[in-house]
Structures are given as C-alpha cells and as structure tokens.
Amino acid sequence: VKVSDVGERAIVEFARRICKSGPRVKVGIGDDAAAVDIDGKYLVATTDMLIARTHFPKGTTAAQMGLKAVVVNLSDIAAMGAEPLGLIFSVGLPRTLSVRFVKDMIRGMDRTARSYGAYVVGGDLDESGEIIIAGAAFGLAKKGRLLTRSGARPGDLIAVTGELGAASAGLKILLDKIPVKGYERLVRAQLEPRARVKEGLALANSGSVTSAIDTTDSLAANAWQVSRTSRVKMIFDHEKLPINHVVKKFSRSRGLNVDDFALFGGEDFELLFTVRLSGWKKVQRASRRLGTAVTLVGRITKGRGVFIKRRGEIKNLPDRGYEHFV
Amino acid sequence: VKVSDVGERAIVEFARRICKSGPRVKVGIGDDAAAVDIDGKYLVATTDMLIARTHFPKGTTAAQMGLKAVVVNLSDIAAMGAEPLGLIFSVGLPRTLSVRFVKDMIRGMDRTARSYGAYVVGGDLDESGEIIIAGAAFGLAKKGRLLTRSGARPGDLIAVTGELGAASAGLKILLDKIPVKGYERLVRAQLEPRARVKEGLALANSGSVTSAIDTTDSLAANAWQVSRTSRVKMIFDHEKLPINHVVKKFSRSRGLNVDDFALFGGEDFELLFTVRLSGWKKVQRASRRLGTAVTLVGRITKGRGVFIKRRGEIKNLPDRGYEHFV
Numbered sequence: 327v328k329v330s331d332v333g334e335r336a337i338v339e340f341a342r343r344i345c346k347s348g349p350r351v352k353v354g355i356g357d358d359a360a361a362v363d364i365d366g367k368y369l370v371a372t373t374d375m376l377i378a379r380t381h382f383p384k385g386t387t388a389a390q391m392g393l394k395a396v397v398v399n400l401s402d403i404a405a406m407g408a409e410p411l412g413l414i415f416s417v418g419l420p421r422t423l424s425v426r427f428v429k430d431m432i433r434g435m436d437r438t439a440r441s442y443g444a445y446v447v448g449g450d451l452d453e454s455g456e457i458i459i460a461g462a463a464f465g466l467a468k469k470g471r472l473l474t475r476s477g478a479r480p481g482d483l484i485a486v487t488g489e490l491g492a493a494s495a496g497l498k499i500l501l502d503k504i505p506v507k508g509y510e511r512l513v514r515a516q517l518e519p520r521a522r523v524k525e526g527l528a529l530a531n532s533g534s535v536t537s538a539i540d541t542t543d544s545l546a547a548n549a550w551q552v553s554r555t556s557r558v559k560m561i562f563d564h565e566k567l568p569i570n571h572v573v574k575k576f577s578r579s580r581g582l583n584v585d586d587f588a589l590f591g592g593e594d595f596e597l598l599f600t601v602r603l604s605g606w607k608k609v610q611r612a613s614r615r616l617g618t619a620v621t622l623v624g625r626i627t628k629g630r631g632v633f634i635k636r637r638g639e640i641k642n643l644p645d646r647g648y649e650h651f652v
Numbered sequence: 653v654k655v656s657d658v659g660e661r662a663i664v665e666f667a668r669r670i671c672k673s674g675p676r677v678k679v680g681i682g683d684d685a686a687a688v689d690i691d692g693k694y695l696v697a698t699t700d701m702l703i704a705r706t707h708f709p710k711g712t713t714a715a716q717m718g719l720k721a722v723v724v725n726l727s728d729i730a731a732m733g734a735e736p737l738g739l740i741f742s743v744g745l746p747r748t749l750s751v752r753f754v755k756d757m758i759r760g761m762d763r764t765a766r767s768y769g770a771y772v773v774g775g776d777l778d779e780s781g782e783i784i785i786a787g788a789a790f791g792l793a794k795k796g797r798l799l800t801r802s803g804a805r806p807g808d809l810i811a812v813t814g815e816l817g818a819a820s821a822g823l824k825i826l827l828d829k830i831p832v833k834g835y836e837r838l839v840r841a842q843l844e845p846r847a848r849v850k851e852g853l854a855l856a857n858s859g860s861v862t863s864a865i866d867t868t869d870s871l872a873a874n875a876w877q878v879s880r881t882s883r884v885k886m887i888f889d890h891e892k893l894p895i896n897h898v899v900k901k902f903s904r905s906r907g908l909n910v911d912d913f914a915l916f917g918g919e920d921f922e923l924l925f926t927v928r929l930s931g932w933k934k935v936q937r938a939s940r941r942l943g944t945a946v947t948l949v950g951r952i953t954k955g956r957g958v959f960i961k962r963r964g965e966i967k968n969l970p971d972r973g974y975e976h977f978v
Contacts, residue, residue, distance in 0.1 A: 329754060330747035334777050337745075340755055341775060345762045348771040350737065360773035362738050364792060369695065373788055374776045375742035411676065412688050416701035416742075416786040419663075421656035428655060429666055436671045445674040447686035449667060450700045451660050460742040460786030462699055466690060 356555070357474050358405035358539060361467060368467040372402035378457040383500040383516070388427045390517045391459065392434025398542070399463035400442055400521040401595040405540040407473035407530025408465040410444040410523060415461050418454030431459075442523045471530040473538035478556035478600040482536050484624035485609070487525050487597045490545060491573035491584065492516075494591020494648075504580075511572050515594070522597045525620075528612040529597065534605020539598050544590045544647025548598055549632045556600075559629030562643065564636040568621040589634075592648030600626055682881070683801050684731035684865060687793060694793040698728035704783040709826040709842070714753045716843045717785065718760025724868070725789035726768050727847040727921040731866040733799035733856025734791040736770040736849060741787045744780030757785075768849045797856040799864035804882035804926040808862050810950035811935070813851050813923045816871060817899035817910065818842075820917020820974075830906075837898050841920070848923045851946075854938040855923065860931020867922045870973025872915045874924055875958045882926075885955030888969065890962040894947040915960075918974030926952055 329337065342355040352368055353361035359372035376382065376395055386394075396413060403410045415435065419428060432446075439446050444463070496516030499509055506513050522540070529535040537556055539548045545567075553560050569588040577584035601609050606622070613620040624635075632643040655663065668681040678694055679687040685698035702708065702721055712720075722739060729736045741761065745754060758772075765772050770789070822842030825835055832839050848866070855861040863882055865874045871893075879886050895914040903910040927935050932948070939946040950961075958969040 327751045328747065329745050329749045329751060332751055337751070337754060337777055338775075340751075341758050341772075344755065344758045345772040346766060347773075348738075348766075348769075351771050351773055354771070354773045355775065357774075360738060360740060362771075362773065362790075364690075364693075364695075364737070367690075369690075369737070369790065371697075371738060371740055371788070371790055372774060373740040373742045373786070375744060375778050375784070375786055377744060377778055377780055380779060411690070411695070412674075412686060412697060414686060414697055414699040414788060416699045416788075418701060418703060418784070419655050421654065423655045425653045425655060425658055425663070425666075428663060429670065432667050432670045440672060440674075443674075445677050445680070446667075446671040447673075447677055447680045447688065448683075448698060449664075449681060450698075451663055452701050452703055453706060454703055454784075455781065458701070458744070458780075458784060458786075460699070460701055460784075462697070462740060462742075462788035464688075464695065464697055464790060 353474055358402040361406065361472055367469060368472055369464060370403055370406045370408035370467050371462065371464040372399055373460065373462040374398040375460040383497060385500060386517055388430035389434030392431040393438040393518055395459040395461045396435050396438040397519050397521045397595060399461040400444065400523055401540045403463050403465045404521050404523045404526030405473065405538050405597060406467055407471055407526050407538065408467035409527060410442055410463055410465040412445050412447040413439050413461055413463045414448040415459060416450040418452045418458035420455060421453055442521065473530050473535060475537055475539050475552050475555040477536040478552055478558050478626050479536055480558060480626055480628045482600040482602055482626040483606055483622055484560060484600055484626060485620050485622050486568065487522050487618055487620055489568045489570040490594055491587035491591055492570040493519055493593040495573045495576050495587045509572060509576055512576065519593060519595045521595055524616055525597055525618050528616055529599055529609065532605055532608050532612055534602045534608055535599050536602060537600045541594045541596045541598050542592055544592050545598060546589045546632065546643050547645055547647030550645040553630060553632050559627045560624060560632045561627060561640065562624035562634040564634050566621060566623050568619065590646045679800055684728040687732065687798055693795065694798055695790060696729055696732045696734035696793050697788065697790040698725055699786065699788040700724040701786040709823060711826065712843055714756035715760030718757040719764040719844055721785040721787045722761050722764040723845050723847045723921060725787040726770065726849055727866045729789050729791045730847050730849045730852030731799065731864050731923060732793055733797055733852050733864065734793035735853060736768055736789055736791040738771050738773040739765050739787055739789045740774040741785060742776040744778045744784035746781060747779055768847065799856050799861060801863055801865050801878050801881040803862040804878055804884050804952050805862055806884060806952055806954045808926040808928055808952040809932055809948055810886060810926055810952060811946050811948050812894065813848050813944055813946055815894045815896040816920055817913035817917055818896040819845055819919040821899045821902050821913045835898060835902055838902065845919060845921045847921055850942055851923055851944050854942055855925055855935065858931055858934050858938055860928045860934055862926045862928060864923050864925040867920045867924050868918055870916045870918045871924060872969050873971055873973030876971040879956060879958050885953045886950060886958045887953060887966065888950035888960040890960050892947060892949050894945065916972045
C-alpha cells in the first residue's frame with residue numbers, strides 16, 4: 327500500500343494513533359497547532375512546509391516566498407487563539423540559487439514576522455534540489471482561552487472572518503496564465519496572504535468562541551474537520567457566504583463555478599469559527615474594533631456531516647479542497 | 653553570486669544581520685537554538701532538516717530516520733541546557749513510498765522522543781521527490797541557567813561528554829561499503845545517535861558551565877563557532893581527547909588518519925562545553941551520577957582561534973567539518 331493510495335488524512339490519523347500523549351500535552355496531533363501546558367499558560371507550536379514545485383506558482387518572488395512561509399505558520403497560531411512569539415525555518419536551497427534571492431527571501435520572512443509582532447529567531451540550512459521552506463511558529467495562549475477544532479456544540483452559530491475565494495481564484499489566474507488586468511487583488515491574495523492573528527486573539531478573548539480553524543484547505547474541507555472533531559452537524563447558508571466580489575466577477579466572465587473558489591478553494595487563511603448564540607454581539611463588537619468583517623454563515627446542530635442550504639434545499643457539502651496528496 | 657560560492661556560514665550570517673530581534677528574544681539566529689523570554693523562563697526552540705539524499709546513508713531503516721530526526725533536534729535543546737517538551741515535524745514523502753515505511757518512521761519518532769521525556773505533538777505532510785524530515789523541538793530553560801556559545805572566558809577549562817569519532821567512522825564504513833564485522837558500534841553510532849539531554853540539563857544546573865555546543869559538524873568546526881562567538885582562544889590537548897577506541901582500531905587497520913573522525917568528523921552529538929576552574933569538581937560529580945564520562949580536553953585563553961597541542965607543539969586547528977554546502 328502506497329502513500330498515494332491512502333492520502334494525507336489517513337497518514338495524519340496513523341500518526342495521531344501512534345504518537346503517545348504526555349501529561350502536559352493539552353492538544354496533540356490533529357489540530358491547527360499543538361498546545362503544551364507550561365504552568366499557567368499553553369505553549370502553542372505548529373509547523374508547515376512549503377515546497378517550490380507544489381506551493382509556489384511561477385512568478386512568486388523571493389520576498390513573497392518568505393512572506394508566505396511566515397503566514398501559513400502564523401495562521402495556525404491564530405486559529406488556536408494564541409499570541410505568536412517566534413518563528414524558525416529549516417530551508418533547503420539549490421547550490422545554484424543566487425545569494426540575492428536568498429537575502430530577499432529572508433527579508434520577506436523578517437518583515438512579515440514583525441508585522442505580526444513575531445520574530446525570526448533561528449533556522450537550519452541545507453542543500454536541496456528545489457527550494458524547501460519548513461517553518462515552525464510558536465506562541466502563547468491563555469488557559470481557558472485556547473481555540474481548538476473540537477469545541478463546536480449544537481446551537482452554536484458558524485461564522486467566518488473576511489472574504490472567501492480570492493486566493494484560489496488568484497492561483498487559477500497564475501496557473502492558467504489568464505491576463506491579470508482587473509484581477510490584481512486575486513493574484514495578490516494568492517501571493518501575499520495575511521494571517522488573522524489579531525482576530526484569533528480577539529475571538530479567544532471573547533470567551534464565547536467554541537471552535538476555530540483556518541481555511542487553508544477550503545471552507546468545505548476545513549468545515550468537515552470541525553464537524554468530525556467536534557462530532558456535530560454543520561449547516562451553511564449559501565446566500566450568506568461572504569464571497570469576494572472580484573471572484574464573482576471573474577467566475578461569471580470566464581463561465582466558471584464560483585463555488586470552486588469560495589467553497590472548495592484553499593489558502594484564504596480566514597478563520598472559520600463557531601460561537602455561542604449569546605456571544606455573537608460581543609464577537610461583532612470585537613471585529614468592528616479590529617476593522618475586520620465577520621459574517622454569520624450557518625449553524626451547528628446535533629448530528630454529523632456538513633451541509634449547505636441553497637434556494638431552500640439542504641444538500642451535503644462534499645469534503646473537497648486542497649490536499650497535498652491528490 | 654551563488655549559494656555554493658558563499659557557503660552555509662555566510663548565509664546564516666546574512667540571516668543574523670537581516671532578522672531584527674525583539675524585546676523578548678534572548679538568543680536569536682546563530683546559536684544551537686533560540687531562546688525567548690516568557691516570564692520567568694526561557695522558551696527554547698530549534699529546527700533541523702534531514703533530506704534523504706544527504707543525511708541518510710543507504711540502508712538506514714525507517715525507524716532510524718525517525719530516531720535521527722528526533723535526536724538532531726533534541727541535541728540542540730540539550731546544548732542550551734533546556735528541558736525538552738515537544739517535537740513537531742514537517743515531512744515530505746514520495747507518493748510511491750509504502751505506508752508501512754511511513755508508520756515505522758513515525759514509530760521511531762515517537763519512541764525516541766519519549767525516551768527523552770518529550771512528545772511528538774504535531775506535524776505537516778507534503779508530497780516531495782524524496783524523503784524530507786524537517787523537525788522542530790521546543791523546551792524550557794531556567795533563567796540564569798541557559799547555555800549559549802558566547803559565554804566562554806579566559807581561564808575556563810574545555811571539556812567534552814562521551815567519546816569522539818564513532819559516528820563519522822560509521823558513516824565511512826557505510827559509504828565505502830566496508831565489512832561491518834567488528835565495527836558494529838561505529839555503524840550504530842551513525843544510524844542511532846543519542847542526544848545528551850540529561851547531561852545538558854545537569855551542566856546547566858551546575859551553574860559553572862560558561863558555554864556549550866553540540867558536536868554536530870565536528871569537534872574542530874564547533875570549537876571554532878564557540879571561539880568566534882565567545883571571542884576567545886581555545887587550546888586543545890590532543891593526548892587528552894576521548895577518542896573512541898574502536899575508531900582508533902578501525903583507523904589503524906585501514907591506514908586512515910584518526911583525526912579525520914575524532915577532530916573533523918561530525919554527528920557525534922556530544923556536548924563540547926567550557927567550565928570555570930572552580931566548578932570542574934561539581935561537573936565531575938554530576939557526570940558520575942549520570943554515568944556519562946566527561947573529559948577535560950583543553951583550556952580557554954585570551955586571544956582568538958582554535959589550536960591543538962600535540963607532542964609539545966601548538967598548531968592551528970583547521971575549521972573543518974560537516975557542512976551542508978561543500
């Protein structure tokens with residue numbers, strides 16, 4: 327049986343079963359990040375690897391590679407409701423790469439990390455056939471304020487920060503070499519994403535958010551992860567989804583299905599979260615203070631699975647999105 | 653100018669200059685691990701990437717790959733005098749790799765981590781052309797007890813844990829396909845190294861150790877790093893070096909220079925440390941309690957550079973060892 331036969335999720339599940347947990351391990355394998363009890367607080371840690379061939383569309387600049395390596399890791403810290411502290415990077419570089427490129431990449435890392443109040447504090451360097459950036463980020467979460475994938479409960483509301491679909495539409499434009507004119511925002515969302523760090527902290531501090539995950543794989547695939555881990559049913563309302571309006575325009579003009587970006591496209595790095603009914607007003611106030619939109623997109627009920635309501639009909643939402651073994 | 657023209661050390665130095673430090677960053681780029689102040693303690697974090705082609709000689713088993721990925725990271729935590737807590741891994745796998753292999757690798761990680769009181773708590777999975785294991789480890793160090801590369805002072809003694817040369821002699825045996833009979837210990841030192849975690853903690857707790865580094869690159873290369881960072885002169889005594897006796901036998905029987913393993917061979921993962929004269933007895937007692945040999949191998953004086961005394965003559969010790977851009 328080969329790795330490609332079973333896929334990424336099955337291997338993560340093997341790892342979750344094999345790796346024993348320790349007395350201080352609050353959250354182990356299978357969430358956005360791990361959380362370890364360090365007396366009074368949780369140390370939150372995550373790692374994400376980017377490999378040039380798979381993760382960086384042609385034309386990605388060195389600085390954008392550095393930026394993205396920081397953002398993918400901080401997004402996981404954000405989804406735990408933690409404050410990021412530092413980042414470390416293991417970098418594999420081809421011998422023939424220019425030193426200028428490497429410096430630009432490091433500058434991109436440094437600038438991006440600091441824009442979130444975090445710092446690049448260490449690394450390791452190796453020779454490799456293509457550019458590989460394996461990052462790890464760590465931060466701190468307050469006890470009782472940690473956001474996981476497992477806390478959603480029947481009666482909770484489902485909400486999402488920002489807008490959906492821009493990053494994957496941008497990727498389509500780059501991969502299919504579609505003229506960028508008019509779609510600059512989409513391409514930028516793909517090449518220079520942002521992590522919802524302040525938002526994650528605010529959601530955690532509200533005390534009313536019951537679960538959170540970042541939309542790395544896709545709204546649908548990440549919702550399925552929450553549904554499985556929390557053992558609840560999620561029902562989305564298609565009309566309410568905050569789909570980026572440039573994505574709508576792009577889809578219309580090209581005869582593409584907007585859902586392929588908004589529901590099944592990855593890398594928006596928004597926070598998909600659930601909140602107690604009684605806490606929604608508080609979350610709205612916090613989001614206004616930060617100037618970040620939060621939109622109610624559905625609700626949690628008893629049961630299992632992820633569904634979507636569209637024109638009065640409720641249908642199953644396929645568990646589909648970016649996976650690294652396809 | 654290409655990456656291969658300037659080499660690993662120059663790029664690390666660029667990164668050290670580019671990446672700004674933050675108020676909580678006690679140790680940034682350029683030591684065995686980073687240390688960040690988290691109120692009362694230091695959070696210590698490190699990352700090390702292993703790429704199959706470069707790091708795993710043919711015949712390395714899946715479990716040994718997992719073991720080594722843990723050990724290289726915990727060795728850096730040990731060299732800071734920190735207590736390890738957790739490990740996270742970004743793993744790149746070829747699609748055609750067998751699932752059994754992957755499970756064995758994860759089992760090797762889990763078992764090894766737990767043997768040091770640490771846990772595998774998270775990871776990321778990607779498709780790649782060859783096996784890549786980028787690990788990160790984190791732990792805690794007490795304030796005032798952190799071991800860095802920069803604290804060596806004139807008058808200090810230089811010491812090393814364990815023995816020298818076995819891992820690189822083992823690598824030579826594997827690469828040159830030399831019959832293993834009689835040299836099993838050397839091959840094992842290469843494929844199943846140990847990290848000096850308890851020893852690092854004991855050295856830190858002694859309060860007399862002024863600097864430490866793990867011998868990943870080679871005794872010579874790692875000594876040069878201490879000399880440069882601490883701005884001191886290091887003088888080793890060749891007669892006193894605890895060279896593994898099987899390495900001596902192997903070198904004699906093959907007409908090889910034992911120094912190529914003991915001084916310039918990497919991956920022994922011993923701790924090379926400096927200690928105040930007044931603290932040596934205390935360090936000896938601690939090492940006896942742990943059952944790990946510590947050997948005095950030289951002394952620190954004013955000046956710069958690394959030297960070695962042999963048959964009454966003091967010569968410059970070349971800054972040579974494993975580097976990943978050669």
